Amino acid sequence: MTKAAEIDIASVSKIYGKTTAVDAISLKIPAGSYCCLLGPSGCGKTSTLRMIAGHESVSKGDIVLGRDVVTNLPPARRGTAMMFQSYALFPHLDLVDNVAFSLKMAGVDKPTRRARALDMLKLMQMDGYADRRPAQLSGGQQQRVALARALITDPEALLLDEPLSALDPFLKIRMRAELKKLQQQLGITFVHVTHSQEEAMALADLIVVMSDGRIEQAASPREVFERPATAFVARFMGDHNVISGHVTGSADGVVSFDVPGGTTLSAYGETRPVGAPIDIAIRTDHVRIGESTDRGLGFTGLVTNLEYRGGTSKLTIEGGGISEFTAIVTDKALQATPVAIGDAVPLCWDAGDAIVLGSPTA
Incomplete structure (x- = not known):
């Protein structure tokens, strides 16, 4: 796997017309950490994640990944991978071809990409389902496949947009334990958007609490809980x-x-x-x-x-x-x-x- 990279968000804003979704935020996410962007709907956390990924343009400021300014680079050249909330699996492809799809687009030959896809499915304990299609899987199994597809490109940072929101409560608890274990095993930087305080507390090394496009507090889970910086953080x-x-x-x-x-x-x-x-x-x-x-x-x-x-x-x-x-x-x-x-x-x-x-x- 590629080594992890620090993510430096420097005075970044996202403006849609007259609406400021993200308001001049600055944040350093340490290399190899698990960071949760936490806040209510509309606070700017998903816009921030999408700007890191390159799926949203930056209105002002810069995003630095490792030593590289990636502000204007397309998603495929950033060294990041994103796992979407919907998983976005191709229903007509089996799991191997789903996982290998980005390598196919990059021109990797079929035997090589299939071998790497099988390795990723094995990492996710899904190699026994390799010839199945997404509709034949449970929600938790689909999530593992989506993770495998994101990780096959050896990203320096994995970006997750509310990855547990579609799962039932029991499975959420099980899958967040697996996510934490996977992040520690791979050693790469994870940035995870959630509106669940419990989820962020269970997973994160760094919790970033956002409100109205601004950062209210960025600290360890223990500090955020025991020493909230603002009234919003304490209430939220x-x-x-x-x-x-x-x-x-x-x-x-x-x-x-x-x-x-x-x-x-x-x-x-x-x-x-x-x-x-x-x-x-x-x-x-x-x-x-x-x-x-x-x-x-x-x-x-x-x-x-x-x-x-x-x-x-x-x-x-x-x-x-x-x-x-x-x-x-x-x-x-x-x-x-x-x-x-x-x-x-x-x-x-x-x-x-x-x-x-x-x-x-x-």
Whole structure:
């Protein structure tokens, strides 16, 4: 296999008429890493992938693969391969000819291309189905064939556009494990577009969270989850409460702020001017019930919903200008402090669990 290449996206924009789909983003994807572009529909992730592949032109900026500027090169000369969401297999060809198709277009002789296609099918554990056609395969099997066809050109980077979206939930879990194993086995750079937070967390070395054509955060899965950079990231990744307010004071690394409705809270973070808007995030599983605090690290609210989840329960609380605040508590904690819908319950969290959020990055 060809060795992996770093992908450098330098101030890249994609503009359709008066609409900016991708807005001057810059990103370095390390060679040999598994990168997931993550975000809601319309955030610019697929346009970014297609610009890397050469299937969309770059309106502004440059894309560098390894040492080569590939901005204006056609897809076949970039050293990348793309696996489409629909798999795009030819229904009238058997699996060998499907996988070997790009080599046929490149003028490789039939015995050589068929031998290489069989090798790729063997890598995907699909060599026993070589004479079948796509309609005779399951969704997971079709995906393996599409991967084999993409990889036969020995790309430096494999680009995947929501490759698991057509699979049932059980198969998705199985196939994402196979994708991760394949990437580690091949050692090449994978760039994978998804709207699934769980999928990105399971697969990626680098998660790039996008919104409105811009990058909100690019970091490891652990950092994105535990230290979200912006309110959008905290909300999109889930399992965080985001509280907004205006700064009332800063001292010794502690920022105090008022929430509209009367509650005053504190968080550790950079100094902010009085009156400035502020967002903080608190992990739902770091909230404790039944403990009051006078340090701005909690509030008392009414329980508006209670969901039993087996080992944990989800409480939804409102109070002090804060609505739909979530606490995920263990059975042990709930037994120590029994609550019911309509009860007033004090909540608190540790100082290090209140994270001051920043503004989106370019």
